[in-house]
Amino acid sequence: MSARLEIIERNCKGCSICVEFCPKDVLEMDVFLVTAPRPEDCIKCMQCELLCPDFAIKVHDE
Amino acid sequence: MAYDYEKSIRPGKLPHIWCPGCGHGIVMKGLIRAMDTCELDRKNTAIVSGIGCASRLPGYLDACTLHTAHGRAAAFATGVKMAKPQMNVICVGGDGDGTAIGGNHFIHACRRNIDMTYVLMNNYIYGMTGGQFSPCTPTGDLASTTPYGNPDPIFDISKLAIGAGATFVARTTAAHPREIDKLIVKGIQHKGMAIIEVIDDCPTTYGRRNKFRSVIDMMKRLKTEAVSVKAAAKMTAEQLEGKFLTGVLFQDTEKPEYTVQYANVIKKAQGA
Amino acid sequence: MAKKVALLQGNEACAQGALYAGCKFFGGYPITPSTEVAEVLSVELPKVGGKFIQMEDEIAAMASVIGASLTGAKAITATSGPGVSLKQELIGYACIAEVPCVIINVMRGGPSTGMPTGPGQSDVMQAMWGTHGDHAAIALVPDSCQEIFSETVRAFNLAEKYRMPVQVLYDEIVGHMRERIEFPEPGELEVIDREAPSVSPEDYKPYDSTKGQVPPLAAFGSDYKYHVTGLNKADDGFPTTKASLVDAEERRQIDKVMDNIADIESYEEYLTEDADVVIWAYGSTSRSARYAVNELRKEGIKAGLFRPITLWPFPAKRTAELAEQAKAIVVAEMNLGQMVLEVERVAKGNCVVVHEGRVDGDPLNPGQIMDKVKEVL
Numbered sequence: 001m002s003a004r005l006e007i008i009e010r011n012c013k014g015c016s017i018c019v020e021f022c023p024k025d026v027l028e029m030d031v032f033l034v035t036a037p038r039p040e041d042c043i044k045c046m047q048c049e050l051l052c053p054d055f056a057i058k059v060h061d062e
Numbered sequence: 063m064a065y066d067y068e069k070s071i072r073p074g075k076l077p078h079i080w081c082p083g084c085g086h087g088i089v090m091k092g093l094i095r096a097m098d099t100c101e102l103d104r105k106n107t108a109i110v111s112g113i114g115c116a117s118r119l120p121g122y123l124d125a126c127t128l129h130t131a132h133g134r135a136a137a138f139a140t141g142v143k144m145a146k147p148q149m150n151v152i153c154v155g156g157d158g159d160g161t162a163i164g165g166n167h168f169i170h171a172c173r174r175n176i177d178m179t180y181v182l183m184n185n186y187i188y189g190m191t192g193g194q195f196s197p198c199t200p201t202g203d204l205a206s207t208t209p210y211g212n213p214d215p216i217f218d219i220s221k222l223a224i225g226a227g228a229t230f231v232a233r234t235t236a237a238h239p240r241e242i243d244k245l246i247v248k249g250i251q252h253k254g255m256a257i258i259e260v261i262d263d264c265p266t267t268y269g270r271r272n273k274f275r276s277v278i279d280m281m282k283r284l285k286t287e288a289v290s291v292k293a294a295a296k297m298t299a300e301q302l303e304g305k306f307l308t309g310v311l312f313q314d315t316e317k318p319e320y321t322v323q324y325a326n327v328i329k330k331a332q333g334a
Numbered sequence: 335m336a337k338k339v340a341l342l343q344g345n346e347a348c349a350q351g352a353l354y355a356g357c358k359f360f361g362g363y364p365i366t367p368s369t370e371v372a373e374v375l376s377v378e379l380p381k382v383g384g385k386f387i388q389m390e391d392e393i394a395a396m397a398s399v400i401g402a403s404l405t406g407a408k409a410i411t412a413t414s415g416p417g418v419s420l421k422q423e424l425i426g427y428a429c430i431a432e433v434p435c436v437i438i439n440v441m442r443g444g445p446s447t448g449m450p451t452g453p454g455q456s457d458v459m460q461a462m463w464g465t466h467g468d469h470a471a472i473a474l475v476p477d478s479c480q481e482i483f484s485e486t487v488r489a490f491n492l493a494e495k496y497r498m499p500v501q502v503l504y505d506e507i508v509g510h511m512r513e514r515i516e517f518p519e520p521g522e523l524e525v526i527d528r529e530a531p532s533v534s535p536e537d538y539k540p541y542d543s544t545k546g547q548v549p550p551l552a553a554f555g556s557d558y559k560y561h562v563t564g565l566n567k568a569d570d571g572f573p574t575t576k577a578s579l580v581d582a583e584e585r586r587q588i589d590k591v592m593d594n595i596a597d598i599e600s601y602e603e604y605l606t607e608d609a610d611v612v613i614w615a616y617g618s619t620s621r622s623a624r625y626a627v628n629e630l631r632k633e634g635i636k637a638g639l640f641r642p643i644t645l646w647p648f649p650a651k652r653t654a655e656l657a658e659q660a661k662a663i664v665v666a667e668m669n670l671g672q673m674v675l676e677v678e679r680v681a682k683g684n685c686v687v688v689h690e691g692r693v694d695g696d697p698l699n700p701g702q703i704m705d706k707v708k709e710v711l
């Protein structure tokens with residue numbers, strides 16, 4: 001099962017914590033907003049969701 | 063998979079007021095997960111805070127929330143718990159709030175061993191007022207009121223809590239999110255005063271002034287400076303230099319809890 | 335059935351009044367000359383399932399009282415001047431968050447430690463202006479043990495009815511004086527309980543004043559979840575900086591008192607109808623003043639006594655009327671001139687207003703007041 005990464009743009013403050021601590025380099029910063037260009041690499045470790053201070057990224061089972 | 067935090071958050075309250083990268087948001091998520099794990103009925107749960115960035119936390123959560131005055135959370139919470147011991151009482155707040163202006167209330171709540179869970183977010187600084195030093199700002203560090211480096215020694219909050227008589231004391235960091243809820247759950251389940259110190263980051267007023275280029279640097283520092291109690295047992299004093307311990311640091315299940323003690327007072331007074 | 339009577343100290347009468355009103359929580363810190371209130375309640379509260387806690391200081395005591403009150407308990411603290419100073423920030427908190435509570439101030443001299451075992455009436459302005467920011471205040475000043483009992487009950491009633499802190503001030507003399515008091519039967523004195531919200535938990539807003547100036551306060555731990563803060567807030571209890579909301583809320587909190595002065599006001603008049611000189615005195619000083627009135631009348635001087643029982647809000651209307659009627663008002667108080675400023679303000683020059691005070695630890699005696707009256711006439 002692949003993952004669907006939901007980014008709640010109005011909550012994201014662009015701190016890049018999720019990008020830095022993703023072990024699989026799934027995420028990227030697009031200036032001040034996070035994007036998920038490589039969802040197929042996601043291993044659903046949940047680090048991004050757990051560490052996001054802003055309730056702005058969610059990892060869904062697809 | 064994706065955690066449902068939203069059901070615990072008051073509608074329309076996000077985004078919250080904290081700065082990008084502020085650790086307080088990570089702690090709030092941990093607290094929500096812990097309250098869910100313990101199945102706390104929010105109608106019967108009071109979340110009490112003082113003043114500061116950390117103390118803004120209760121306003122977001124759907125519960126009986128009480129945002130009090132600077133430093134006074136533990137004293138307000140003591141009134142709530144005494145008057146209605148059946149309520150779950152959780153205190154949240156910052157290092158300045160809890161150990162400077164509120165230090166006296168903090169130690170006395172610990173001493174009484176009243177049944178509450180106090181999540182203290184230690185970001186080493188007075189964030190809300192723009193980065194003045196707190197009793198937890200490391201000696202030598204820069205703050206807006208220590209332009210030549212902080213001359214003050216620090217409080218070790220966990221040691222302070224143990225010394226004052228709290229019966230559950232644990233520490234973790236904002237970079238260890240799974241441990242945050244694990245320890246808060248233990249704190250909630252513990253009958254007595256539970257202190258959970260979460261070392262977190264204030265990139266805006268502390269990081270900026272003190273060698274940290276970004277919040278990522280600060281998070282990495284938390285990861286490298288934290289050593290679990292278990293791992294520390296196998297390390298030498300030298301290896302432990304510059305580190306702090308995480309995990310459950312102290313637990314005492316013998317000391318009587320305060321509202322139980324007072325229930326005995328009531329029995330005596332009523333001649334039972 | 336004969337009423338229960340007892341010889342009680344003022345402080346004991348205060349504690350008994352609190353119990354009569356249904357008080358279930360005391361949070362305090364010992365200080366002379368108020369300590370007996372705590373001592374009696376430490377014995378009596380647990381008997382009725384109430385809670386007594388001695389906190390680490392007066393700030394904590396005030397905090398615990400507000401916390402307890404939010405769970406629905408009628409709550410009280412008792413202290414003296416230095417303790418009231420420490421409580422001030424949180425008295426303001428109780429004002430803005432609108433949490434009912436009763437604060438007893440057994441006054442001594444000061445500033446600072448002053449004369450801990452001597453009487454004083456120097457905290458009367460502090461009762462109004464002690465905390466920062468704009469706010470209304472209610473302060474009651476009983477003059478006897480019986481009245482301390484009944485005014486403590488009334489303090490709880492006003493606190494619960496108007497959702498705010500209410501202070502009761504009396505001085506060391508009445509606090510420690512023993513008098514015979516009659517215990518009112520249950521139901522004899524009015525006891526007002528907090529109004530419960532009439533709306534469902536989903537619709538509840540803790541500061542919604544559409545149905546009245548004083549919104550009902552739900553208890554923590556009932557079915558209602560809501561937010562309490564010391565920040566300026568909207569009707570839903572959450573912080574706001576919206577100018578119109580901030581302004582409306584601040585004004586409502588003052589209006590709820592000032593629009594209801596007739597309900598809150600209480601005073602006693604003695605021989606004022608034809609008085610040329612009115613002695614304006616409260617608390618224990620009014621006892622000397624009454625004696626002075628009687629003596630002056632014997633000498634043919636038409637003296638009268640105006641005795642506020644509600645000191646704040648200030649009895650402006652009646653004081654102004656007396657200023658129009660009398661040649662002079664002598665304000666007698668155990669301080670160096672506090673309420674006299676208010677009397678002067680409302681007298682608007684319509685009569686002479688003079689002050690007679692002392693702060694040396696001795697009570698104002700009738701002779702001193704009589705001399706002042708003769709001097710001014």
Ligand SMILES: Cc1ncc(C[n+]2csc(CCOP(=O)(O)OP(=O)(O)O)c2C)c(N)n1
Nearest residue numbers: 114115116132156157158159187188189190
């Ligand atoms: C009586 C009082 N004194 C001072 C302040 C100003 N003040 C507000 S928050 C704060 C410091 C908060 O620091 P901390 O508790 O560490 O929380 P943080 O903002 O770092 O999360 C101070 C000094 C106040 N609000 N009230």
Ligand code: SF4
Nearest residue numbers: 022042043045046048
């Ligand atoms: S779940 Fe793990 S692997 Fe997937 S995007 Fe988040 S951090 Fe990266």
Ligand code: SF4
Nearest residue numbers: 012013015016018052
């Ligand atoms: S951690 Fe959260 S707030 Fe920060 S960039 Fe990622 S999604 Fe945005």
Ligand code: SF4
Nearest residue numbers: 080081084115189264
């Ligand atoms: S100032 Fe610091 S503590 Fe306050 S919200 Fe910003 S990062 Fe967090």
Ligand SMILES: [Mg+2]
Nearest residue numbers: 156157187189
């Ligand atoms: Mg801080």
